[in-house]
Amino acid sequence: xxxxxxxxxxxxxxxxxxxxxxxxxxxxxxxxxxxxxxxxxxxxxxxxxxxxxxxxxxxxxxxxxxxxxxxxxxxxxxxxxxxxxxxxxxxxxxxxxxxxxxxxxxxxxxxxxxxxxxxxxxxxxxxxxxxxxxxxxxxxxxxxxxxxxxxxxxxxxxxxxxxxxxxxxxxxxxxxxxxxxxxxxxxxxxxxxxxxxxxxxxxxxxxxxxxxxxxxxxxxxxxxxxxxxxxxxxxxxxxxxxxxxxxxxxxxxxxxxxxxxxxxxxxxxxxxxxxxxxxxxxxxxxxxxxxxxxxxxxxxxxxxxxxxxxxxxxxxxxxxxxxxxxxxxxxxxxxxxxxxxxxxxxxxxxxxx
Numbered sequence: 001x002x003x004x005x006x007x008x009x010x011x012x013x014x015x016x017x018x019x020x021x022x023x024x025x026x027x028x029x030x031x032x033x034x035x036x037x038x039x040x041x042x043x044x045x046x047x048x049x050x051x052x053x054x055x056x057x058x059x060x061x062x063x064x065x066x067x068x069x070x071x072x073x074x075x076x077x078x079x080x081x082x083x084x085x086x087x088x089x090x091x092x093x094x095x096x097x098x099x100x101x102x103x104x105x106x107x108x109x110x111x112x113x114x115x116x117x118x119x120x121x122x123x124x125x126x127x128x129x130x131x132x133x134x135x136x137x138x139x140x141x142x143x144x145x146x147x148x149x150x151x152x153x154x155x156x157x158x159x160x161x162x163x164x165x166x167x168x169x170x171x172x173x174x175x176x177x178x179x180x181x182x183x184x185x186x187x188x189x190x191x192x193x194x195x196x197x198x199x200x201x202x203x204x205x206x207x208x209x210x211x212x213x214x215x216x217x218x219x220x221x222x223x224x225x226x227x228x229x230x231x232x233x234x235x236x237x238x239x240x241x242x243x244x245x246x247x248x249x250x251x252x253x254x255x256x257x258x259x260x261x262x263x264x265x266x267x268x269x270x271x272x273x274x275x276x277x278x279x280x281x282x283x284x285x286x287x288x289x290x291x292x293x294x295x296x297x298x299x300x301x302x303x304x305x306x307x308x309x310x311x312x313x314x315x316x317x318x319x320x321x322x323x324x325x326x327x328x329x330x331x332x333x334x335x336x337x338x339x340x341x342x343x344x345x346x347x348x349x350x351x352x353x
Contacts (some may be wrong), residue, residue: 002176005033006035006037006038008029009030009031009033009034009037009038010038011036011041012026012029012030012046012144013030013038013041016030016045016265016268016269017044017045017049017268018230019270020268020269020270020271021228021345022224024033024218024221024222024224024225025221025222027220027225027265028087028218028220030263030265031217031220031221031258031261031262032217034258037259039197039257039261039264042261042264042265042302043260043295043296045268045298046053046262046263046264046265046267046268046295046296047266047295048292049268049299050267050271050296052271052274053271054298054352055301055353056297056341056342057298057342057343057349058158058275058293058299058300058304058309058337058343058345059110059142059298059299059300059329059347059349060110060299060300060301060343060344060345060346060349061110061111061112061143061276061299061300061301061302061334061349062099062100062103062108062110062111062112062301062302062304063100063107063112063147063301063302063304063305064091064096064100064103064111064112064113064304064305065112065114065303065310065313066090066096066113066115066121067089067090067115067116067118067120067121067189067199068086068088068089068115068116068312068313068314069088069089069090069115069116069118069120069237070115070117070118071116071117071118071119072116072117072147072181072182072185073181073197074180074181074182074185074212075179075180075181075213075246075247075248076180076209076212076240076241076242076243076246076248076316077243077246077315078246078314078316078317079116079313079314079315080245080246081092081254083117083123083245083246084273085186085245086245086312087312088168089309089312090118090120091305091309093129093132094127095306096129096133097132097312099111099304099305099306100133100136100140100304101227102137102304103304104136104137104140106330106346107330107346108140108346109137109139109140109347109348110140110141110142110143110208110348110349111133111137111140111141111142111143112144112145112166112301113129113142113144113145114145114146115145115146115150117146117147117232117244121146122173123149123152123153123156123157125154125161126144126146126277127157127159127160128160130142130144130157130160130161130162131160133161136271139352140348140351141164142162142163142164143163143164143165143166143205144157144162144164144166145165145166145167145205147167148167148189148190148193149193151199154193154197154202154209155200156195156201158201158202158344159201160301162202163202163203163224164202164203164204164205164233165197165255166196166207166234166236166238167190167205167206168204168205168206168207168208168209169190169191169192169194169207169208169223169226170190170207170208170209170212170214171208171209171212171223172208172219172223172226173218173219173222173223174187174227176214176219177190178215179214180210180212180213180214180321185269194206194230194232195316203233203234203350203351204232204233205232205233205234205235205237206227206230206234206236206238206325207232207234207235207236207237208220208223208224208237209237209238209239209240210237210238210239210240210254210255210259210262211239211240211253211258211259212240212259213240213248213254214234215249220262224262224265224266225267227269227270227273228250228270231270231273232270232273233274233351234271234273234274234275234276234299234351235266235270235273235274235275236276236278237239237259237262237263237266237278237346238254238259238279238280238281239254239255239258239280239281239284240253240254240257240276241253241254241283241284241316241317241318241319242320243314243317244317253284256281256284256291259292260291260294260295261264261295262293263277263295263297264295264296265273265297266271266296267286267295267297268296268298271348272351272352272353273351274299274349274351275296275297275298275299276292276297276299277289277290277291277292277293277297277298277300278292278301279301279319280301280316280319282317283318283319285292285318287336289336290339293337293340293342294340296352299349300333300337300344302329302330302333308313319353330344330346339349
């Protein structure tokens with residue numbers, strides 16, 4: 001029986017590399033029966049196909065965490081509305097510009113503005129910020145990660161110059177989505193937002209947590225099928241890490257092993273996808289981001305936020321916020337990438353289709 005399973009795993013791995021597609025049942029089988037040999041095989045195939053498209057380049061994005069104020073109450077998130085012990089902050093437009101100016105001087109040509117769903121950032125204010133960044137740094141890409149907004153808002157921000165938008169779908173299963181979010185949040189609205197972002201002309205990023213509460217192999221298979229059909233330009237996945245001030249404080253964190261396994265699978269599903277080795281990976285393991293790159297990822301996101309604010313943007317416990325993940329120590333991160341045979345690239349790094 002073990003021989004039959006291993007043979008089936010090899011067949012599925014080869015089919016995934018050749019056709020970039022499996023059924024949901026096949027994805028679930030691959031996840032439930034994975035072993036070290038299959039993980040190595042998938043990673044080898046993922047790295048080969050990524051090198052054909054991107055060589056040994058690892059793209060960098062300068063992350064600016066602009067606000068930890070959020071109207072939402074997601075059960076897994078440390079900056080959720082009901083966390084009364086969260087020390088709140090909001091960067092001023094001038095502080096955001098200063099972060100970008102420093103990053104530009106360090107060579108960054110992509111800025112990611114990430115924040116909670118903070119009502120202060122109206123369309124008018126956010127458009128002014130985006131326009132100023134594009135006017136000042138015309139060769140740089142501006143990525144927004146500001147949650148669910150209206151179709152009109154997405155359109156206005158695109159017209160102001162925003163190039164990309166990151167909005168994790170979190171889970172492609174509606175029932176599972178309801179177990180991770182309060183009733184006022186809508187799975188359908190989240191999926192509609194992703195479609196509207198694409199219609200507005202953005203390079204669109206989706207993604208999900210690995211090992212989130214109540215998640216099954218069938219849920220992950222739905223996520224993979226969604227990635228296969230939607231084909232996001234970027235896909236951010238990282239292990240679930242609990243936060244002590246949330247309803248999920250007592251749940252087990254997601255695993256490094258499964259996250260890396262799924263990075264390899266996603267690379268084979270959608271070969272040109274921009275795939276980050278996330279801060280969460282670096283949080284749960286000292287060389288987590290290197291392991292992510294070796295599994296098929298090709299993006300890292302050093303932090304450009306003001307040093308005094310980085311700890312406050314605490315989506316989960318233990319987040320690394322000083323050291324090599326800092327943009328100011330990008331040389332250190334470059335050295336770490338070179339040790340595993342890669343090099344950091346600070347250009348815009350658009351998806352290559």
